[in-house]
Amino acid sequence: MKLLLIHPPSREVYDKFERKQIDRMPIGLAYIAAVGEQKGWEVEIIDAEAMRYSLGDIEREISRLQPDVIGITCTTPLYPIAAKIAKIAKAINPQIKTILGGPHINAMPEDSLSKSPMVDIVVFGEGEATFSELLDYLKRGGMKPNIRGVGYHNNKAIVLNTPRSSIADLDSIPFPARHKFPIEKYYDPDRYNTPYTLMVTSRGCPYNCIFCGSSVTWGHHIRFRSADNVLNEIGEVINKFGIHNITFSDDTFTLGKKRVIDICKGIIERGYDIEFLCSSRINTIDEKRLEFLAEAGCKEISFGVESGDEEILKTISKHIDLNKVKPVFDMVKSFGIKVHSSYIIGNPGDTHETIEKTINFAIESGTDAAQFSISTPYPGTTLWNMALKRHKLKTLNFSEYKWYYSVVANLSEVSDEDLIDYQREAYRRFERSRNASVQNKPKTLQLKY
């Protein structure tokens, strides 16, 4: 049985966006590919994004490969393209079973099916265990899977089975099937000189920021992989693929102090020569963690700050103390680690004044790099519910849900046009201020453990 997994071409959505694009391995699909291999399926991949494939190229590849099952991953802005790909597949061969999964499907399984008659099945929630069962079922030729975490068309109705509880032991999941992906194509030129890979060491986030869709897939209970399991994957990445650059895409990599230190100690003791980036929160980082992170090869840490106004931070449930931000950034930089921070323009209640405060805060914080997004209500988030309740959703064309130069629900006190101007202006002013600033010198490291 042949399984074809597809990462849709996001350039179709993001073309208008003038900033540099980075190619990243679709790590969720790589986990799903590993499940396919474990189940003995022949697995093929089309990373249409990395291969710069158009929909025409994808059509050609589907015809050539003639899979039994196609699985497509999608975030919200990629859902319309994912649905188009399912339609293309069905036109080539109606016997091909089309399955959608990914963050958008996790939030809107029923809607995704009802809008796309050419999608046979959706998988929602954490994918591995569900997909594993589903592959067995499809091998037996069934089309109405009574499997948790799955939805499907049943004549004119839609059946949505009960959700599946999360996988208790993350160490039991096979490593992502990186060997199936065009690994040499994943570049982040501003950060690394050679190809890099993503890696996930935990799932879930205990916080509850109103704009965030993480808990839609992973819930609020955080699960960690063991340090040993993570270290073995790092070893595989180095020894099997020759990759020495890793971006940890955990929501908050620095949660769980002992575990973070254990991972770093392991990297040092095993002599792994890597550079890595990770994420943190203002309240989950300290000197001890930084000592180990720096020694293990950490080059950059990203922080979500989101607003320079205390009241707005309360509104969006981002529980951080703005007074601590600059001291934390200074501390991180004193270890020779760069700081990246992100900000949202157009939060509920944002005014000209609070947006100005946010841009100025970013500039004065000393962050080395900044991301300014336009507030976007992703399905399943509290912000989405607020937008619905206040009748503020302007469109259900999901390709518009993309943070950049697009306002799909405005809950601020500022016009759409001004929000878009502020986003451009924020980048312009930030770049200008960085060009004028001087880099901090790293502190000498002395590790004791």
Ligand code: B12
């Ligand atoms: C790192 C990250 C990125 C990175 C890299 C993503 C990558 N290449 O993997 C970058 C910076 C590129 C990025 C971009 C964007 N991101 Co992002 N990202 C994340 C983050 C923090 C981690 C992603 C990750 O590593 N996931 C781990 C893998 C294992 O999870 P997964 O992909 O969801 O896959 C699992 C299941 O969903 C399912 N599954 C997935 N695909 C499939 C396919 C099939 C067939 C099946 C059966 C199952 C299945 O099984 C997988 C294993 O359990 C998440 C938050 C989070 N913790 O999930 C946000 C998150 C996914 N991103 C989000 C958003 C909004 C975006 C952008 C749309 C923002 C923008 N710029 O406009 C873009 C979309 C880009 C695109 N091309 O789709 C939202 C998604 C919400 C939504 N409804 O779509 C999230 C949840 C964060 C948030 N703030 O809400 N992101």
Ligand code: SF4
């Ligand atoms: S934005 Fe970050 S801290 Fe807030 S809920 Fe999402 S993952 Fe957690």
